[in-house]
Amino acid sequence: xxxxxxxxxxxxxxxxxxxxxxxxxxxxxxxxxxxxxxxxxxxxxxxxxxxxxxxxxxxxxxxxxxxxxxxxxxxxxxxxxxxxxxxxxxxxxxxxxxxxxxxxxxxxxxxxxxxxxxxxxxxxxxxxxxxxxxxxxxxxxxxxxxxxxxxxxxxxxxxxxxxxxxxxxxxxxxxxxxxxxxxxxxxxxxxxxxxxxxxxxxxxxxxxxxxxxxxxxxxxxxxxxxxxxxxxxxxxxxxxxxxxxxxxxxxxxxxxxxxxxxxxxxxxxxxxxxxxxxxxxxxxxxxxxxxxxxxxxxxxxxxxxxxxxxxxxxxxxxxxxxxxxxxxxxxxxxxxxxxxxxxxxxxxxxxxxxxxxxxxxxxxxxxxxxxxxxxxxxxx
Numbered sequence: 001x002x003x004x005x006x007x008x009x010x011x012x013x014x015x016x017x018x019x020x021x022x023x024x025x026x027x028x029x030x031x032x033x034x035x036x037x038x039x040x041x042x043x044x045x046x047x048x049x050x051x052x053x054x055x056x057x058x059x060x061x062x063x064x065x066x067x068x069x070x071x072x073x074x075x076x077x078x079x080x081x082x083x084x085x086x087x088x089x090x091x092x093x094x095x096x097x098x099x100x101x102x103x104x105x106x107x108x109x110x111x112x113x114x115x116x117x118x119x120x121x122x123x124x125x126x127x128x129x130x131x132x133x134x135x136x137x138x139x140x141x142x143x144x145x146x147x148x149x150x151x152x153x154x155x156x157x158x159x160x161x162x163x164x165x166x167x168x169x170x171x172x173x174x175x176x177x178x179x180x181x182x183x184x185x186x187x188x189x190x191x192x193x194x195x196x197x198x199x200x201x202x203x204x205x206x207x208x209x210x211x212x213x214x215x216x217x218x219x220x221x222x223x224x225x226x227x228x229x230x231x232x233x234x235x236x237x238x239x240x241x242x243x244x245x246x247x248x249x250x251x252x253x254x255x256x257x258x259x260x261x262x263x264x265x266x267x268x269x270x271x272x273x274x275x276x277x278x279x280x281x282x283x284x285x286x287x288x289x290x291x292x293x294x295x296x297x298x299x300x301x302x303x304x305x306x307x308x309x310x311x312x313x314x315x316x317x318x319x320x321x322x323x324x325x326x327x328x329x330x331x332x333x334x335x336x337x338x339x340x341x342x343x344x345x346x347x348x349x350x351x352x353x354x355x356x357x358x359x360x361x362x363x364x365x366x367x368x369x370x371x372x373x374x375x376x377x378x379x380x
Contacts (some may be wrong), residue, residue, distance in 0.1 A: 001363075001370055002034040004080060004109070006100030007091035008069065010039040012046060014239070014259055015207070016286045017116045020174060021091060027359040036083050038076060038096050040069035053079060055096070071099050077107075085109055085371045091116065093142045105145060110373040112366060113143055114150040114172060115160065118304070121281040122211050137161050146371040150362065151283055152284035153305035172362050174284050178333055179216040180262060183295035183347060185270035194255045198233040200333055203272035203296070205265070205287045208240035208277065213278040213301075218246070218254065220276060220326050228333050229253070232360070252365030269294035274339065275316075278325055282306050293350035297342035299328045315346040 011022040021037075028035050042059035048054075053076075057067035080103055088104040088111045090097045095115075104111040119139075120132050143149055143166050150172035151157045157169045190196075204217045214236070221234040234254045236246075247256050260268060269275075275291035277300040282288075284305035288298055290348060293311070298316035300306045310318040317328035332339045 001087065001367060002036075002083060002085045003028070003039065003089055003366070004036045004083065004085040004100070005089045006038045006093060006096045008040060008067070008095045008097065009092065010037065010042075012042055012044045013067070015185075016174075016284065017091060019286060020116070023355055024359060024362075027355065031363070033363070034083075036079060036085065038071075038079075040067040040096065040099065042067065052074050053204045069096050073099065073102075077103060080107060080109070084297040086373075087112065087206070087366055089140065089366070090146075093139065097142070101142065101145065110369050111146050112148045112150065112369055113146045115143075115156065116152070116283055117279050118156075118283060121304075124211075126210070136165075139163070140165050147372070148365060150365070153308045155304060155308065156283045170365055172365075173353070174286055174289060174322070176286075176289045176350050177355070178293055178351055181265050181269060181290045181293035181350070182266070182341075183270050185266045185294065187267050187271055190267050191265050194235065194257065195313045196233045196235070196255070198230075198253060199231040200274070201233050201235055201277050202274040202329065202333075203235050203237070203268065203291070204277065205237040205269070205275075205291070206277065208236065208238050208243040208246065210242065211281045212238075214242055214246070216278045216322055216325070217276055218251070219322070220278075220329055221254065222251075223326050224267055224330065224333070228330060232333060235268065235272060237265065238343065265290075266294065269296060272296060274299065274329065276325070276329060277301070278319070279305065279306065280304055280324075285301065285309055289350055289353060292346035295343045295347045297332055297339055297346055299325055299332070311345070311349065313351055315342055 007021055009018045011018050032285055035051060037052045039054055041054040055071050056069055057069045076099055086213050088100050088109050090100040090113045120135050123129055123131055148168045149166045150170050152174055160169055162279045162287040202221060206212050208214050224232060229321040237257045237260055269291055275296040275298045280301045280303040282304040288300060288306055288309045291298055298310050300318060302318035302320050307318045310316045312318045319328055
């Protein structure tokens, strides 16, 4: 099977879609499955490889570190005709995704799509709610020609079914690298690097942006009872549009690290005590699984994909309000025995989430689509 993949994001960009596609292409290489990847050029210099086609790009106005490609339609068509893919996999519904859709139709190549982002939820945080109806109409039009849509969680599947986006929707979950994200990476070096003297470390990892509810992370920390707050340090890891503004507030016992590479990130996870992630817009929540793999209980939202990862009152707390978020944080900071129990449970759950098993199922579903298309051509 030969697969052409179209996406508007890929490593070295830092987001869940980019990381997942990087794992996916690595899996394809290990299995000897040929692919061509069509993506924007990144701001960072990356080595050119024959199976990755990068196109000149511009920063996106809402997210300057996200890129909009300037595709070369003639080159894309020529590459596809030479590669002769059995399947087109579209990972983003705009820009390069539209190119994949166009040539999938034109060259009669069966197509699947993976849905990664609740764009309608993001609109609330950028005062663009008036576009919601348009977004859903566009999503229905875009996904109509697909043979299957892959989503990361049951709640995402239900949302797409509710909006009648497609009938064939399959769960494509996410895994975690158990060797990278492990409690064994715990180290005092992290405390020394960030000059953390407090007993407990409350950790957030992710984009520092409105739709991730980062201000609520800070509010929860600031609302801790004095006897807990004096012994707790808030560590915020990641980059994004709110980072500069929040850093300028010079908050005591709050450290912003910016973006961290994987080994450094793994050490930060393992060296912290509790993970907080109140985002309600996730289709999955990769960082939640990374935290659990590192042996951290999670205080998170009971909305979106995150609620499927947290086993309430076993690996953490799935919270319906800011009050519940604060109460759960207080409870686990006060009770070290309970926190340790939740940490062990979280690690055991993460160990069951294997990337290979998840990709095996994805490829099986893709092969079904290819087989159906081949049979259709034979009978025509």
